[in-house]
Amino acid sequence: MKPSVWQAPGVSPRELFVEFARLTLHSFGGALFWSRRMLVERRRWLTEQEFVELLALAQLLPGANGVNMAVIVGYRFAGYSGAAAAVAGFLGAPLLVIIAIAVVHQHYGGLPLVRDALAGMSSVAVGLLLATAVKVAAVLQRRWRPWTFVALTFVGVGVMRWPLLAVVGALAPWAVFAAWKGKS
């Protein structure tokens, strides 16, 4: 069964496999930054608004966010085989790489030079994550209500370190209700 309402822009499963394998092999320190870069900026398969909405959905569902995103995007563009191709690309390539790295790490992981390089890369990776947040925030309207939800989520999860489930469980029904009423 193919998606009947969403228009498919003629993206093949093979293309999905290649693009997701490509983005995942660029993904040092998390795939979010590179997913947005590929989907919104490079291939323009999604608008900024569509991207952040799909991301919200992918985070709400159980499982790894990046994998959920690959499933949704793959299914949207090429049905079930598209979803399978996107996930295979997204997980298959890094699986081979990481096990190779694990084997090498058993022998050379203790080298100080390796640790120092990784420390520098980690600082950059955090910067890429923060820049992604700023970029996707461009879709928010300049009203106080959505920004209040951004702030409450950030403070609850980031600053107070309250459990994710509790914070999102408390805020999500309220946020969805506000959007339902058309006030958000």
Next chain:
Amino acid sequence: MDAAQLAALFLYFLMLSFLAVGGAPSVLPEMHRYVVEVHGWMTSTQFAELYTLAQVAPGPNVMYIPLIGWHVAGWLGALATTFAMLVPSATLTLLVAHLHARHPKAALGFAIRRGLTPITIGLILASGWILMGPVNESWRSYVLTALTVILTLRTSVNPLWLLAGGAVAGMLALV
């Protein structure tokens, strides 16, 4: 490791898949309890090392899951934990994607996506905030992080160059 243990590992990760709301990192403490404390398949330090490797290697952060399986039972273990974590949640996601494709204009679906957008943005900011502390060991690393944010937003430089620059800065002990 015999077949029964491999099956137990598979079934356990299958169950975890449904609990991983908010992403795979949320089940990390539970996974640690199971493989380190209950079964003693690795030490706590080994567990932490595998997690760090997955963070710095290319690929999504969830790659620590196949690594744990690999450490416990080789290639079969890696495939078992990966498929167990993947299949249940991916099936559910596929179902939701299908409903969304069928009813793209459904008011409830729209309200859920629109309403959750600010929460999603708040969560990305919070992740960056939480990681900044353990990752950045000195004020110079914070400068590197800030520089990355500014260059990414203001220029179109390929971020791989920024990562390479970070690696060089780290090796020269600049951060």
